[in-house]
Amino acid sequence: MTPVGGKLSWQSYTDETPSADDSDVLVMNGLWEQLNVTRDSSDYLWYLTDVNIASNEGFLKSGQDPLFTVMSAGHALHVFINGQLSGTVYGSLDNPKLTYSSNVKLRAGVNKISLLSVAVGLANVGVHFETWNTGVLGPITLKGLNEGTRDLTKQRWTYKVGLKGEAQSLHTVTGSASVEWAEGSLLANKQPLTWYKTTFDVPPGDDPIALDMGSMGKGEVWVNGQSIGRHWPANIANGNCGGCNYAGTFSEKKCQMHCGKPSQRWYHIPRSWLQPSGNLLVVFEEWGGDSTWLYLVKRTSPPPPIWFSDKTATSAYLL
Template sequence: MHVLNLTPIVALNCEVLDKIWFGKNVNGEASVRPGRAAAQAPPDHASPSRDGDLLSMAIFQHTIPLRCLWYLSSLPMSALVSVDPTVSWPGKNLEVHLYKTSFGACAAFLANYDTSSWAKVPFGNGQYDLPPWSISILPDCKTEVFNTAKVGQLPRLHPTMLHHLAMEIFYLWPYSDTPYRCGVEFVVSCYVHQVFALVSVDPTVSWPGKNLEVHLYKTSFGACAAFLANYDTSSWAKVPFGNGQYDLPPWSISILPDCKTEVFNTAKVGAPRFHRKMTPVNSAFNWQSYNEQPSASGGESSITTAALLEQVGVTRDSSDYLWYMTDVNISPNEAFLKNGQYPVLTAMSAGHVLHVFVNGQLLGTAYGGLDNPKLTFSSGVKLWAGNNKISLLSVAVGLSNVGLHYKTWNVGVLGPVTLKGLNEGARDLSKQKWSYKTGLKGESLNLHTATGSSAVKWSQGSFLSKKQSLTWYKTTFSAPAGNDPLALDMSSMGKGEIWVNGKSIGRDWPGYIARGNCGSCNYAGTFTDSKCRTNCGQPTQKWYHFPRSWLNSGGNFLVVLEEWGGDPTGISLVKRT
């Protein structure tokens, strides 16, 4: 990491910083701003700073301290984010926070908590005088650049003088040169004198036509700024103002910082849209599969009780998965066994996903949404006479961390769970005996690791499982050459989790489809989230990134857990260009 040495920068003082700010390097030569050729850099003789001597102007004597503070305070960022502070108390009501890294970056905050007396704070090789109840910032652990009690010591200048100085400075070149003098991001600051109009007077508001509105800011010392608005959502408008007319697109506002020149219109931003390009970088993966069987009552379980339990209270967040298992006995005399009108199994869950298995077969899946994670699964179910195994696999997709009393929000099957269509009518399964098992078998065997994967027999070739729930897939691949970011295109899969060399890159859910209308795009009028939608009918996410630093130079181990059922042959490794 390159660390910027603050000492020479502080010694050069703020005049140097202003030369940099206004397009000059530390030698006073014209500097080149990012994205602009050297031949286009403005020559020194065109500079409004009189050979860079910005300190000779009163207006810059006022503004320099603020810019220097911002600049200098931003320099020790590497120290602030790299280490925890060392805190010391060199005296009564005194405190020092020191940030110092092994690579030389250093920053310090000195505090005087006394509410009435100045204090001399010993630090480093010297002492620092701090006013009562104040903090000083030393971005290089030597030079005090700011104290919270000394803000009011900045010079105060009369607005009239500021206006005339601003006029002198900023009208020395045509408006078209403004971005080159101040940088595109500082165009607004080049109209300092117009700011005084905005903060010195209340606007005069007029309505020159239907759906048109003008806000005029004009001071007694000549500063002027205006905002023209067209509130029509479908038609352009000619807005009369001053000695001319201005064409405004529908639902837009134009800014005239000098009451003459339109420098910005909200509908003419024309921001470029960047479309990422994802390119496959390898041949098809050679997959192997392992099918996990649904857990059932009577097997290994952690808890058995005559109640439905909250999921996280059982799993303690050790797994996203919790099995709810029970038995249902069906009499041979049940009418549905003869007429084929199968009973309906209904299960209500607090969220987030529920897979329902009956006698080892997947009956169906339901999931909640962002607005309401709760869900209800209901489906006809084919049962046979005698004992039937009901297995509900509840899946959490994360824990709530925001919202009113979010710690009390529940996850899992809390019921009721009912079976309707029996001779007895409806049977409430909620209060019968339930068994619980945390996690999947593949999780306990660590199938996502190269070592753990050897614990089971995998299928491949023509025996490869596709479109089957609770299936594990594994393969190996070589790291592609280059430094382009890498990702997996998972659009052929449903929902699950991905591991690269034993490290989880996260849960994937390409089966979650973006709904809505992706028609024409028009932002005019009151904004709603239904405007200008894209990629309707597509997965909300199909590319899943992983860092190159996780890859080995040789073979790499890739494992995918698929909950719903997908086709692994559609997975591809892609790079972003």
Template sequence: CRFTEFGGTIRKRPVEDLSFAVARFVQKGGSFINYYMYHGGTNFGRTAGGPFITTSYDYDAPLDEYGLAREPKYGHLKELHRTIKLCEPALVSVDPTVTSLGSMQEAHVYRSPSGCAAFLANYNSNSHAKVVFDNEHYSLPPWSISILPDCKTVVYNTATVGVQTSQMQMWSNGASSMMWERYDEEVGSLAAAPLLTTSGLLEQLNVTRDTSDYLWYMTSVDVSPSEKFLQGGKPLSLSVQSAGHALHIFINGQLQGSASGTREDKRISYKGNVNLRAGTNKISLLSVACGLPNIGVHYETWNTGVNGPVVLHGLDEGSRDLTWQTWTYQVGLKGEQMNLNSLEGASSVEWMQGSLIAQNQMPLAWYRAYFDTPSGDEPLALDMGSMGKGQIWINGQSIGRYSLAYATGDCKDYSYTGSFRATKCQAGCGQPTQRWYHVPKSWLQPSRNLLVVFEELGGDTSKISLVKRSVSSVCADVSEFHPSIKNWQTESSGEAKPELRRSKVHLRCAPGQSISAIKFASFGTPSGTCGSFEQGECHSTKSQTVLEKCIGKQRCAVAISPDNFGGDPCPNVMKRVAVEAVCSPGT
């Protein structure tokens, strides 16, 4: 999958296709698989590159950036790995023999004195295939591979997912109890840092050396009192060309407008009306870098910052090019120079207090609040859905950049079948690309943790909250003849008791949780997916009662058999169990 960028969608890869790719590689003799990513992570500080790559570096991985299993991806891949391990004696002894089973089906067979393993593949992305292998009949779902560790028994099929699906939630105790204070950043303060003055516009990173995301470009313009725009004429406008990545335009300390590039096109072409007065006017352009380039052709030559031209339009003289006049440069913000994000620096200035501070919509503002670490073992995150764009620190450690950029893309329904490409499976259209920001618990102390937020655009800090990431519900959808590694191992060990062969539904809440309710249960021919299951024409009325025996347990297994559900609701019909269980904190 491609990088996740602010303003972009979340790219996913169905586990049915991922496991198909891995099994296909192994069946052809592959012996080393690298998952990218297997465990998601977080770009803390200013380490996210791109530019515009999100702070979250999760990529729909089997283990998410909080260290939690993403089901069914984690469980289905775990079963694949176990199945391949069962085939090991044969796989490492010989090369495979390839046999055609149909126009788009084939078998890769490893036969050796140490064992036999077979991979039956169906490359058709639209339809099931009935094949004959070693005088036995097998059904292969579309775009799938069945693995037979003994060349007889299907133990695993890449398209048949029997593990649970976990639905995650970001859970808050309610309204934030944090009391916020504010410190306003000075626009183009000349006393905050060493200054550089020169004619013309300089490339940003050559000036900042990446010591800060921020660089002020400052100059002045003299306006005659006789200018027609001062007498009610057409207002002036300012055009600014920038190599990126974001830009805020201030005239005499007042924000006039903002603009931003994208990962695909970092350049900014801004033009907007500006309010000037008679006399000397100060123009301050705050250029913002949103991460260093990390990939691309000769990206070491890419520029950042205001590169011009910068032109003032609408004066009596016409247009005035400001590009080559004298500009003063200031690296970073005054708050950065004062280390307002640190425990010591945050105590060195006077912060404004009051009930209206949180709702402040003024740009360039620092906020601080203190909070106690909540109880429990769940991973933590900050909900930044009420803010605009900026950076976050906790106890002096940088959580990273945040941006409430809404995702645009093509979030249509998708199928696991067919060749995968990065744009095929998109999610999150119309939602912020990233709303929650991971807070490592190792950075926290039991009480009075310092939270500092620098907001570029304006936001409502009263709605910032610390949330817990946890499992809200778990689902399973398993057929009565679902292939199972445990069932095959049971048979191989000689324990052929019928009750040991039966397929089972396995449900498991997170540690510290238990099953508190069964939202849906059906043994028969249910349809739908997790969160939207529906009963089919065939349904056992005992389904709810049987599954409710799991209530109060952290994990539960239920055998799929007519006897367990009070009889067969529809003989001679393939049946399945679909269930959705609610997970709640245990008592």
């Protein structure tokens, strides 16, 4: 792949954690299964609640932060405490369930707990697939308080389907013009839940073109409002890429290649979707990637080798 078009000039917009006062929220006691709430309208579901911390809590003086534990049916989870990302965990095809457990910084008074549960499309087919769950189902506990362990599972939770950027259609020309974007020294790089946009002209020629997403984490990409795919280059392939021997019973783990690399790095952009200039490119970055290393590239293929043979000889040669 060969870079084309030079360096792209990016702008950014950071999605905010929602509030219980936002419109289109659901308020219920206890934890609900994700797909039953989202109805597959979004990959994302926010679980929001408040935690009150008394001013006489011992950890406020000792500095020993309480242990926050969240158990989820999958597939991925981002934990925000008072608007700041505290951690990210994700499951796998073999075991989509996950557990977040970490000491968290809390303050006296009301603390905002925001859990962003993500469905990533792990296979859910098989016997009784209708019983397979997604989302935060608990238990959720806070350990290290004066009372010991506080169970947050059955308290009041607020649910918000999707991200603000999704609702604003930031991937479209009209939607992207509805918010103020940061640029230059204010560009948000390596930050979670960040949208990036730029414009570009069609590279000359007719070689296939693509977007090099190797510097990004996880999210989705659009060109002129059309999705060219979901990206997840931060999730690299593991396994044993040793010697290859197909002898014996075959399994998917035989003769593995490209261990330590993402499943996909380059994302094809159909030239038929493009106009000569001013094409809108929007990237949603869920984890926090580096947009300064996003490039347009083209694929150039050398001509096939041409073999010539001498009719009077028994050999052939390569031109």
